Amino acid sequence: MGGTGPSEIWFSPVTRVLLLLGLLWEESLCQISRYETKRQPMVTVLEGMCAWVPCNISSPMEYNFKVFPKYGYWFKKRTYEKYDKLVATNDPDREVEIEDQGRFHFVGNPGMDNCFLSITETQKADSGQYYFWMERGEQVNQTYMKLLVYVNVTDLTQKPDIYIPEKLESGKAVTLNCSFPWVCEESKTFRFSWMGAALPSQQKVLSSSPYSEISFIPEPQHHGTNLTCQLTFPGHQLSTERTVQLSVSLFSAQENSSWPLMFTLLRGALMGAGFALTYGLTWLYYTRRS
The missing domain is CATH 2.60.40.10 (Immunoglobulins)
Known part of the structure; x- marks a missing residue:
């Protein structure tokens, strides 16, 4: 009846499976x-x-x-x-x-x-x-x-950007844009607010877009006044804003365009008056000599 040698160790089938799983697990x-x-x-x-x-x-x-x-x-x-x-x-x-x-x-x-x-x-x-x-x-x-x-x-130190023409024309409607591109798409609704003497009243706009715009008609009395765009996050006690100063032309575009014609007419009138004065003086001179 043969036996196992000193270097051989016999394992049951179940034990062999467990050892194999252990090796695989370690690997x-x-x-x-x-x-x-x-x-x-x-x-x-x-x-x-x-x-x-x-x-x-x-x-x-x-x-x-x-x-x-x-x-x-x-x-x-x-x-x-x-x-x-x-x-x-x-x-x-x-x-x-x-x-x-x-x-x-x-x-x-x-x-x-x-x-x-x-x-x-x-x-x-x-x-x-x-x-x-x-x-x-x-x-x-x-x-x-x-x-x-x-x-x-x-800290939220970034401010909105306001896009505004360098010169606003009195009596001519204008649309201004305010943007805050740092807001991500996943954010919940936030609020834009516009404030200023040129606006009929303070305007608040709930938005899911990082952009807001407002239209108004500037007048001469609005020159030098402030316009503010404020962004508020309802879920936080958090807001950021930017303020710009309006520069309004004292004359409307129509008035500005009529100035060259006015100067032409004035120059013509002065030339006519000068011609008439010269003619009158000449006539007076020759009348007295005769």
């Missing part, structure tokens, strides 16, 4: 560790605007995880609390806190090797460190990857 962990992420170390955004955190995952070609479902999680680090705060995920079984719902959006797709984060209507409290965590489905849910990025929300 998968090694492969995951070779994942790389490409991201910016800091993202700076104006308060009330939108922040876009770019994030891309680069995986080795010989080990493709697209066949497994992937879930991504963006967390904000908490300094004085035990657990960090989940702000965005594509995992349907996880929820973010109520105050962050609707503002933080995980718009990436880990299955397509990207992990973008979008933050709308940023607040000063949003400043801090964020990191991304990825899981690869239930079968190997211990596999993960992290990255760290700092989001810096600064």
Whole structure:
């Protein structure tokens, strides 16, 4: 009856399967560790605007995880609390806190090797460190990857731009434009307000577009007065504005265009008067001599 040699170890079929799975599992962990992420170390955004955190995952070609479902999680680090705060995920079984719902959006797709984060209507409290965590489905849910990025929300110092002609003509209607291109498409409704002595009344316009316009007829008394375009964000105690000084021509375009004709007529009248005076003096001179 033959036995096994001193260098041979016998394993049952079940044990062999378990050992094989263990080797495959170890290899998968090694492969995951070779994942790389490409991201910016800091993202700076104006308060009330939108922040876009770019994030891309680069995986080795010989080990493709697209066949497994992937879930991504963006967390904000908490300094004085035990657990960090989940702000965005594509995992349907996880929820973010109520105050962050609707503002933080995980718009990436880990299955397509990207992990973008979008933050709308940023607040000063949003400043801090964020990191991304990825899981690869239930079968190997211990596999993960992290990255760290700092989001810096600064004061809203940017002002709207007002497009206005250098000279306004009295009595002629004009349309002015006010724009604030830093507002992102995901922002909720904000409000433009126009104020100034040249306007019949203060005008407020709710808008989802970063542009607003107003029409009015300037008069001579509006010369040197101020016109203000103000942008207000209803969800914040936040606003920004720009003020310009109107320069109104004292004469309308029609009046300005009639001046050359008036000068021509005046010059003709003076020439006529001069001719008549010369003729009269000449006639008087010869009459006296005779």
